[in-house]
Amino acid sequence: MSKQISAEYVKELRDKTGAGMMDCKKALQASDGNIELAIENLRKKGLAVADKKSTRTATEGIIESYIHAGSRIGVLVEVNCETDFVARRVEFHRLAKDIAMQIAACPSVSYISLDSINQDIIINETRIESEKEDLINKPKDIKDKIISGRIQKRLKEKSLLSQPFIKNPDISVEELIKQNIALLGENIKVRRFEKFLLGEGLVKKVNDFRSDVKNIINKG
The missing domain is CATH 1.20.5 (Single alpha-helices involved in coiled-coils or other helix-helix interfaces)
Structure with missing residues (x-):
């Protein structure tokens, strides 16, 4: 007989993993209510599902932006999915925003994956x-x-996909994307991104106050 699991417990697991309610309930029952074991099993299942979908064409999606506090760092990133329906989902927008934030937080990241270097x-x-x-x-x-x-x-x-996810360092950005593939049921790809640093490439002029005053006096 399956162990009875409360709705609150199921919701807690769903909030942590993004998996469906029935999947969460089954995972908790299979793990005798051990939420950490349930998370591990759901993650393994999610990654397997994601691998099967990874070759499917993804041409829909959104271009997301992120401006860091102080407006000195900005990011634009294109994240693709398979359908316009998923592109409108709040979970997909949240993922794209998290990826844009991740790029802003990682100064060394220049490529999407190891394969793209x-x-x-x-x-x-x-x-x-x-x-x-x-x-x-x-x-x-x-x-x-x-x-x-x-x-x-x-x-x-x-590599962006190799980075520990800033909101949960126990998983990589690649694992985060795969979890969302399992959640949304479509292939998801980061196609391209661009990072903007305020003043990057410009030669900053250094004012010499004493020289300026001297020049003004001499002209007078």
Whole structure:
């Protein structure tokens, strides 16, 4: 006989995972009311569902924006889904806003995923690492292993999907998207983004007050 689970408990699990009410109830019953185990099982199930949908075409969606406090950092991001219906869902808008906020909070992020990083970048990073002084006297096999580990770490720092989600560091941005794929039932992709930093690329003029006063006096 299935264990009786209260509606409040089911709602709590739904709020934490975004999964459907019946899925939450079944997950709690299967875990004897252990909410952490239920979350883990739902996450595994959600990721499996998301993987099946990841090859489906996503051409609808929205362009979301985020302006950080102080208006010195701004982000535009395009997030795609399969239908206009899902594009209007509040959960989809919330996801797009969270992704835009994530980009603003990660100064090193320049690419969507590891797969989107240009091979020339990887070759150059590898060359720089291989020439570092602390590796010069290392045996080749150990040196190669250290370089590989450092490069992977560096590339993950540049990849949006590899970042720990700022609102829940226990999951990555990629896992966050997959959870929403399971919730909304459609493939979801981050297609592109652009970050704007106030004054970026401009040469800031430094005023020399003494020189200005001297010039005014001389002209007089």
